[in-house]
Amino acid sequence: MQTRIRKSMIGAAFGFAIALISGGFAGILAGxxxxxxxxxxxxxxxxxxxKRRAIVQGLTVALVGxxxxxxxIVLRNVVIDPIIGVPLxxxxxxIAAVGAVLLCVLVSVVMCVVRTEPPARERIGMAIVVGIILxxxxxxxxxxxLRFMNEVIPVLVFLLMALGLNIVVGxxxxxxxxxxxxxxxxxxxxxxxxxxxxxxxxxxxxxIWVAAAVAAIFGLILGSxxxxxxxxxxxxxxxxxxxxxxxxxxxxxxxxxxxxxxxxFVDVDLTGGTxxxxxxxxxWLPIIGEFSPSNPIPWYFLxxxxxxxxxxxxxxxxxxxxxxxxxxxxxxELAAGAMGINTVNVKLLAFAIGAxxxxxxxxxxxxxxxxxxxxxxxxxxxxxxxCMVILGGLGNMSGVILGGIIIQFADRLFLPQMSTxxxxxxxxxxxxxxxxxxxxxxxRLLLFGLTLVLMMxxxxxxxxxxxxxxxxxxxxxxxxxxx
Amino acid sequence: MATSHPRVAQGVPWRSIGKILIVIFCVLxxxxxxxxxxxxxxxxxxxxxxxxxxxxxxxxxxxxxALGYTLVYGIVELINFAHxxxxxxxxxxxxxxxxxxxxxxxxxxxxxxxLLVVVLLATMAFTAxxxxxxxxxxxxxLRGIGSRMAALIxxxxxxxxxxxxxLLWGYLRFPFMNGVMGSNAVAPKSFPALxxxxxxxxxxxxxxxxxxxxxxxxxxxxxxxxxxxxxRTRLGKAMRATAQxxxxxxxxxxxxxxxxxxxxxxxxxxxxxxxMLVGLYNGTAVFDMGFTAGLRSFTAAVLGGIGNxxxxxxxxxxxxxxxxxxxxxxxxxxxxxxxxGILVIILVYRPTGLLGDDTAQKA
Numbered sequence: 001m002q003t004r005i006r007k008s009m010i011g012a013a014f015g016f017a018i019a020l021i022s023g024g025f026a027g028i029l030a031g032x033x034x035x036x037x038x039x040x041x042x043x044x045x046x047x048x049x050x051k052r053r054a055i056v057q058g059l060t061v062a063l064v065g066x067x068x069x070x071x072x073i074v075l076r077n078v079v080i081d082p083i084i085g086v087p088l089x090x091x092x093x094x095i096a097a098v099g100a101v102l103l104c105v106l107v108s109v110v111m112c113v114v115r116t117e118p119p120a121r122e123r124i125g126m127a128i129v130v131g132i133i134l135x136x137x138x139x140x141x142x143x144x145x146l147r148f149m150n151e152v153i154p155v156l157v158f159l160l161m162a163l164g165l166n167i168v169v170g171x172x173x174x175x176x177x178x179x180x181x182x183x184x185x186x187x188x189x190x191x192x193x194x195x196x197x198x199x200x201x202x203x204x205x206x207x208i209w210v211a212a213a214v215a216a217i218f219g220l221i222l223g224s225x226x227x228x229x230x231x232x233x234x235x236x237x238x239x240x241x242x243x244x245x246x247x248x249x250x251x252x253x254x255x256x257x258x259x260x261x262x263x264x265f266v267d268v269d270l271t272g273g274t275x276x277x278x279x280x281x282x283x284w285l286p287i288i289g290e291f292s293p294s295n296p297i298p299w300y301f302l303x304x305x306x307x308x309x310x311x312x313x314x315x316x317x318x319x320x321x322x323x324x325x326x327x328x329x330x331x332x333e334l335a336a337g338a339m340g341i342n343t344v345n346v347k348l349l350a351f352a353i354g355a356x357x358x359x360x361x362x363x364x365x366x367x368x369x370x371x372x373x374x375x376x377x378x379x380x381x382x383x384x385x386x387c388m389v390i391l392g393g394l395g396n397m398s399g400v401i402l403g404g405i406i407i408q409f410a411d412r413l414f415l416p417q418m419s420t421x422x423x424x425x426x427x428x429x430x431x432x433x434x435x436x437x438x439x440x441x442x443x444r445l446l447l448f449g450l451t452l453v454l455m456m457x458x459x460x461x462x463x464x465x466x467x468x469x470x471x472x473x474x475x476x477x478x479x480x481x482x483x
Numbered sequence: 484m485a486t487s488h489p490r491v492a493q494g495v496p497w498r499s500i501g502k503i504l505i506v507i508f509c510v511l512x513x514x515x516x517x518x519x520x521x522x523x524x525x526x527x528x529x530x531x532x533x534x535x536x537x538x539x540x541x542x543x544x545x546x547x548x549a550l551g552y553t554l555v556y557g558i559v560e561l562i563n564f565a566h567x568x569x570x571x572x573x574x575x576x577x578x579x580x581x582x583x584x585x586x587x588x589x590x591x592x593x594x595x596x597x598l599l600v601v602v603l604l605a606t607m608a609f610t611a612x613x614x615x616x617x618x619x620x621x622x623x624x625l626r627g628i629g630s631r632m633a634a635l636i637x638x639x640x641x642x643x644x645x646x647x648x649x650l651l652w653g654y655l656r657f658p659f660m661n662g663v664m665g666s667n668a669v670a671p672k673s674f675p676a677l678x679x680x681x682x683x684x685x686x687x688x689x690x691x692x693x694x695x696x697x698x699x700x701x702x703x704x705x706x707x708x709x710x711x712x713x714x715r716t717r718l719g720k721a722m723r724a725t726a727q728x729x730x731x732x733x734x735x736x737x738x739x740x741x742x743x744x745x746x747x748x749x750x751x752x753x754x755x756x757x758x759m760l761v762g763l764y765n766g767t768a769v770f771d772m773g774f775t776a777g778l779r780s781f782t783a784a785v786l787g788g789i790g791n792x793x794x795x796x797x798x799x800x801x802x803x804x805x806x807x808x809x810x811x812x813x814x815x816x817x818x819x820x821x822x823x824g825i826l827v828i829i830l831v832y833r834p835t836g837l838l839g840d841d842t843a844q845k846a
Contacts, residue, residue: 175635177639239778442650445643445644
């Protein structure tokens with residue numbers, strides 16, 4: 001009972017934060033999230049076989065979750081909103097609170113009951129619950145007037161990249177600090193072939209494969225010099241590549257190449273320089289027509305589809321011969337080589353496959369914002385991705401997804417929303433000196449930095465540790481030698 | 484060196500094919516531009532000397548930062564990623580003090596000189612303390628657990644925390660700071676021109692100002708002091724012993740943790756001095772200047788042979804000169820790429836650097 005309540009504080013905290021920061025009808029979403037997280041986390045800590053007790057369990061965790069969520073809703077809509085000048089709407093608050101409680105109870109109970117099923121059916125049941133939520137989300141968003149969709153799509157793009165980075169860092173144990181370079185390469189490859197830039201206006205559906213292939217080839221090219229390196233030197237070399245690629249992209253806008261005195265081509269604009277490439281073709285489907293920037297729903301389902309296919313492939317790879325070879329490589333390269341694993345090929349494949357997913361993400365992102373600029377792929381993107389992977393737990397896909405969601409939502413939704421609220425509170429309180437602090441962009445780096453340091457110092461295995469003992473990062477920090 | 488075991492032929496020899504392709508590419512496409520560059524250098528020797536002098540000044544401050552990397556790496560094998568950002572914080576701290584003492588170009592030299600020395604010493608003390616505290620909180624407990632990755636990731640995190648501190652520093656507008664931070668927190672901060680801007684080589688067509696002399700002079704004094712400290716004193720001996728073999732040093736009665744702290748203190752002090760010198764020399768400081776400076780200095784440390792003190796000084800000088808030449812003869816836009824390229828090439832083909840011994844990569 002004690003663990004049940006303690007564990008259900010995790011989801012409750014999420015519900016509280018979302019309700020407090022977002023305001024309006026977002027409280028309903030907060031209840032949904034609280035119920036989902038608690039329904040996942042609590043049965044994991046306290047498994048029950050009996051349906052009736054599972055319902056009780058679901059109700060308990062839903063109670064904790066909804067109490068805190070309602071607290072958040074009330075605090076935001078009744079206390080903060082009047083201060084910052086939003087009129088108090090009691091009926092709206094009541095609707096949000098009731099909706100939050102209903103959804104929270106429904107989801108927690110269903111999840112708790114599903115978790116009592118035997119493993120095979122449990123997996124299908126969970127997939128159905130999560131699937132229903134994911135598929136209905138766009139309409140929920142529209143119905144509740146949340147306008148989160150334009151942030152959810154980039155979140156999914158970055159999650160896809162985090163999954164790709166997890167292959168390189170988590171599975172194969174190669175610390176890659178320049179992973180954003182492959183995102184840039186994929187995005188530019190797709191942009192070059194599917195925009196008027198070179199007059200090649202290929203369809204998005206072809207360009208995305210071009211992007212994946214080019215990114216994979218660059219993964220091989222940039223990975224091959226790093227083969228004899230390990231550990232920190234490998235990290236620095238990948239960081240170097242990660243910085244060279246954006247510099248090159250920025251400056252390759254008038255390329256002239258001559259073979260001795262015979263000019264091969266003169267003043268070719270390869271990448272558009274600082275102006276970037278713009279516009280990029282959008283995908284087109286028979287019934288929907290061309291995806292429009294004003295309607296995010298087709299984009300949402302497109303990236304969701306790419307994500308699901310990627311997750312399927314990655315989980316199959318994980319358990320394949322190659323996946324086991326990566327694990328062996330990560331644990332001990334010499335021993336892996338002695339066991340007959342071709343360490344060269346296995347490493348290169350990790351780089352190439354990891355880069356492929358980044359290339360896919362880049363192609364999608366370029367088409368989505370219909371433009372691409374060299375400045376969007378710097379070191380902070382690589383570190384943010386690393387943050388997502390490390391927060392969730394290296395080498396564990398569900399951990400990486402959880403960590404990615406936390407970091408991404410904190411970066412894109414919570415911090416900006418909190419910033420506006422705090423801004424308004426400061427203005428209301430009449431304090432002039434703090435007025436121009438932007439609480440979103442001025443604290444982003446601190447968020448990433450502190451996440452990395454605290455995770456390393458306190459919980460190097462991540463929020464959801466992977467099952468195998470990952471030796472890339474030590475399992476327990478307490479085993480220190482003599483320091 | 485566990486990594487250099489001979490590779491048994493495994494199918495297609497991709498590595499040798501790759502090497503041959505790289506050589507062919509270089510011969511075909513890079514020879515002519517290189518010849519052109521050398522021609523340009525010979526054609527205008529005055530310009531060349533000017534760039535070399537700029538390189539000397541840049542090299543001096545790069546060497547100061549590079550020493551911090553080398554001292555720490557030599558002892559705990561940690562790439563202290565946050566070191567470049569420590570240098571940035573040094574610049575911000577010194578700018579704050581300049582504001583507090585309300586130093587302006589009009590302040591008479593009798594007051595300005597001693598106060599500048601006070602600012603330098605205070606900045607060094609500040610960055611040294613900060614570096615030591617960070618080591619204690621963020622790196623110490625990650626040592627000796629078999630993986631160097633954890634400490635490196637922690638250092639990357641600290642680097643971002645420092646950058647954010649630098650950003651927030653711009654919001655400090657206490658009345659006693661006399662408005663040195665300007666009105667926009669994120670924008671580059673400007674230093675008052677406190678160093679005299681006279682050309683010592685006037686009339687020769689080459690420029691080497693008094694401020695260049697100050698930067699080079701202070702750097703050389705600090706580097707010499709560090710060299711003497713490490714090679715001639717008991718504490719320096721303890722540092723060298725710890726770098727060679729931490730366990731054996733501990734058995735000989737050396738307090739290893741204090742010695743490691745000492746390395747962080749010395750490195751931090753040099754980074755702070757460098758931050759102040761560069762801030763006053765260039766006249767500006769911005770919160771994200773640590774990343775590039777840090778990577779250039781790390782390249783310098785690796786080029787000289789990481790863990791080697793003289794190597795870091797030599798590497799700093801070389802990187803300063805190379806970037807000055809690249810600024811002039813290639814393009815400023817490509818200088819960072821050139822430096823990163825050098826870093827990659829050295830790490831891949833000669834990880835021991837110019838002066839390093841074979842223990843550089845103990846992996």
